[in-house]
Amino acid sequence: LLADAAATDALGEALARTRPPSAVVLLHGDLGAGKSSLARAMLRALGVRGPIRSPTYTLVERYPLPEGGEAWHMDLYRIGDPGELEFLGLDGGEAVLWLVEWPQRGAGALPTADLEVWLDHAGNGRSARLEARSDAGSAWLRRLNGALPAEGALASHS
Helix, strand or coil: CECCHHHHHHHHHHHHHHCCCCEEEEEECCCCCCHHHHHHHHHHHCCCCCCCCCCCCCCEEEEECCCCCEEEEEECCCCCCHHHHHHHCCCCCCEEEEEEECHHHHCCCCCCCCEEEEEEEECCEEEEEEEECCHHHHHHHHHHHHHCCHHHCCEECC
């Protein structure tokens, strides 16, 4: 359970601290569930400075990372067909971190996920469920669980 915005930020920071060198994260949840907030917290924790814009209308925002490579924050809510991703120039060469909101709209056109995150409204807060989708994702969740207090162990190794 993420009791408030600060808890969502703390999860994002922990994900950033424990992430593998390269990762694809799919973010699921209704409008307002906290997908962009979680992505923003991860990007800030990775050293991104300046404005972190929502990719709602641009579809993708690219952020250079201090240690090299780029983080790509994508919001696929507005695409009608996964084929539209072809025109965004997402060859993946520079991306070391993909944060993809509404990934189901890009099914078949996105790289294989390492981690999937489901965010839902839960009372006055949010709930988060994390599932590994690769060996790198499983190792990431083990590191994350080791970095969180016992009551924060919220990851599932699938």
